[in-house]
Amino acid sequence: MGLEEKIPDSIILTSLDKVVNWAHKRSMWPLGFGLACCAIEMMSTFASHFDLARYGMEVMRPSPRQADLMIVSGRVSMKMAPVIKTLYEQMPNPKWVIAMGACASCGGVFNNYAILQGVDRIIPVDIYVPGCPPRPEQLMDGILKLQEKIDKESVKDRHEEWGRKAV
């Protein structure tokens, strides 16, 4: 267009979606909680050997008010289900959910009265990570897939989804 030549070097032209999504996906703060053995693998993912800080998400937030990502790491018992739902509802938009492991995805081997048969029965799930438990590499792959997914989202759609006027 020739416009770039006329503006100073310190200004970059881009789309709003690109900038917002870039910020979202590179500074995703997970909610700091673990439910079962998958949580051990999740902690390992955050620790120095695998170091999730490389993807900008090393800060586990103890409060759902400051978290963007919920990693459901383990089986959700029937008594824990309302707690998980409340935590999800307390998280501010936009928010994403990873169901980590077989139990969080579908109940796993625990097809019994005590375990919720998949966390997607109570909250919407973005990424399912299979495994029992998944290795840190698998969780990281899930997180990278989630970042790809965030890249395809748009600010306008998101606001329409929440029933708000788009910016």
Next chain:
Amino acid sequence: MPMEEKVRSFLKSSFGDAIIREDNFREQQSFYIKPDALAPICEELLHDGELDVRFLSDITALDWLGHEEENNGRFEVIYNLYSLSHRYRFFLKVHLPANNPEIASLTHLWQGANWLEREVYDMMGIRFEGHPDLTKILTPDELEGYPLRKDFPLTYEVPQFSWNKDQPPEVIK
């Protein structure tokens, strides 16, 4: 005299009628007793200075569904007792009928029996007479039935495969 002999002679002399049989599996001594005699026996064991059985480690229960005949009752409640000074552990076992299984609570002897008995009640449906607060302790309030009974359904939902994935998930009652 070894502790096992001491306990046996104590039970035989004071509660001879209440002992049905005894069993020793891999050096773990069990005494099968009549349900009515449980509370008096435990009280004596607790207050007997020489035996000094002061610790109730655990209470648990078994469901002998389909084997009621040889066990003279469907349910078996197991009391895991331990003498700290003698370092000796043994088990008292009672059999209860399938209809309205009920046994005396031991909460007046051991405060710790409170939650143990609530757990057995929650999981097996055995009622403890004289318990101060016999309510659910583990399972959700909505859950009906007693999960560790053998006639409780083993699976919760019909697993969904390619041939039934279009049907809504079916909960087994």
